Each structure stands twice: as structure tokens, then as C-alpha cells.
Amino acid sequence: MNKKTITILAIAIVLVGIGIFIQKSYFPNEGDQSKILRTTGSAIIDLDNTDPNKIKIDKTSSSFNFEGYSIAKNEIGTFDDFEGNILLENNNIVGIEGIVNVSSVNTGKVGLDKHLRNDDFFDVAVYPELSFKTTSLNEENGQKIMTGVLTFRGISKEVGFPVVIEDNKVSANFLLDTTPFEMKYAGVNKEVRIEFSFSD
Incomplete structure (x- = not known):
């Protein structure tokens, strides 16, 4: 075996080793669903259901609705498919994180749902998910104000809104200015009412 052949074999072995390392580090076994990391815009959503400081949101007892x-x-309308966690610190609720499958929009009107999915509004073919992750929870004038990064249509913006926290439930009802998210359709008000209730 000449020197050139040995060099090629050595390079091949190194490349295989790198490939195995990447596979194990970044692509866990299909059966391991305990930790899911998703990057959406500038926020990393860690859907880890083994973290003691996170409570998995139960979709059967939770809701995420909007009014345009x-x-x-x-x-x-509502979104039928979402997942996320309630975040804890010292056993107290301090935030939420979650991802919504935007194509699951449901107004009960087939034509309207189809329009909302196209590039006038959600553009689900390009941006299939929206996400939110809390960055802070403060009290202002007797109200709890939650602030976090909302990523929608590929644009990440910090938003804040009042929340009610009771036992293991986080709920909110507020107006969201959608102007920063550059929806094209001009025939609607840019403010949308968001109403959600998340519990375990």
C-alpha cells in the first residue's frame, strides 16, 4: 500500500468519525422524544418534557384563539395544533414557551381558512410555524405583564401583554399589533385580539 493510498484511507476514516459524531450529537434516535430543540427566528424553543422546571401544556384543557x-x-378562529411548556422558577410560574402549527388555523369556514393560509396572511408554505418564548414576567399597576419574543412570518419581535396566573394555568386576552409582521392584506384592522388559556 503506497503513501497516497494510506493518506486517502486516513482522510476517509476521519470523515466517517466526524459524521458519526454529528449524527449522535445533533440527530438523536427516533425513539428518543424526551428532548426536542427547535429554532424559530431568534428564539430557541426547548420542548423538553423531562425538565422539572417545565410543565407540558395539555392541549385538551388549553386553547389558543384569535379575533380579526x-x-x-x-x-x-383558533389553532388546533400547538405544543409548549409552562415555565417554572422555584415552583412559581414565570413564563411560557410554545410553537403553533399555523396551517391548523380553524375558523369553521373552509374558504376563509384557505385565504388565511396564503401569503396575504400567514403564508404557511414559507412560514409553517409561529412561536413565543417568555423573557420576563413583571408586575405593573397590579397586573402581571409577560414579555417575550414572538416569531411570526419569519420575523421576531419582542411583545408584552397582561396575563392572569392561577394555580397551574396561564391565560391572557389582549390586542396584538400585527404591523411589524408584514401581512399583505389591506382589508383588515392590523390589531388582532389574542386569547389563550394554557394549563397542564
Whole structure:
């Protein structure tokens, strides 16, 4: 075996070793669902259901709804597919993190849902998910104000809103200005009412 052949074999062995390292480090076994890391915009959502400081949101007892406004009428909808965690610190709720499958939008109107999914609104073909992760929870004038990074249509912005925290539940009802997220459709109010209730 000449020197050139030995060199090629050595390079091949190194490349295989690097490949195995990457596979084990970044692509866990398909059966291991205990830790899921997803990067959406500037926020890393860690859907780790083994962390004692996180409570998995139970979709059967939780909801995520919205109401859009136009001159003609208002439209109410929900998202059927979402996942996330309630975040704890010293056994106290301090935030939430979650990911929503935007194509799961459901207004009960097939035509409207189809329109919301296209690039006038959600553009689900390009941006299939929206996410939120709390960065702080403060009290202002007797209200708890949650602040975090909202990523929608590939744009990440810090938003804040009042929340109610009771036992193991976080809920909110507020107006969200969607202007920074650059939806194209001009026939609706840029403010959308968001209402959610998350519990375990």
C-alpha cells in the first residue's frame, strides 16, 4: 500500500468519525422524544418534557384563539395544533414557551381558512410555524405583564401583554399589533385580539 493510498484511507476514516459524531450529537434516535430543540427566528424553543422546571401544556384543557376585525365583520378562529411548556422558577410560574402549527388555523369556514393560509396572511408554505418564548414576567399597576419574543412570518419581535396566573394555568386576552409582521392584506384592522388559556 503506497503513501497516497494510506493518506486517502486516513482522510476517509476521519470523515466517517466526524459524521458519526454529528449524527449522535445533533440527530438523536427516533425513539428518543424526551428532548426536542427547535429554532424559530431568534428564539430557541426547548420542548423538553423531562425538565422539572417545565410543565407540558395539555392541549385538551388549553386553547389558543384569535379575533380579526374588518369594516364588514369580525372573524373568530383558533389553532388546533400547538405544543409548549409552562415555565417554572422555584415552583412559581414565570413564563411560557410554545410553537403553533399555523396551517391548523380553524375558523369553521373552509374558504376563509384557505385565504388565511396564503401569503396575504400567514403564508404557511414559507412560514409553517409561529412561536413565543417568555423573557420576563413583571408586575405593573397590579397586573402581571409577560414579555417575550414572538416569531411570526419569519420575523421576531419582542411583545408584552397582561396575563392572569392561577394555580397551574396561564391565560391572557389582549390586542396584538400585527404591523411589524408584514401581512399583505389591506382589508383588515392590523390589531388582532389574542386569547389563550394554557394549563397542564
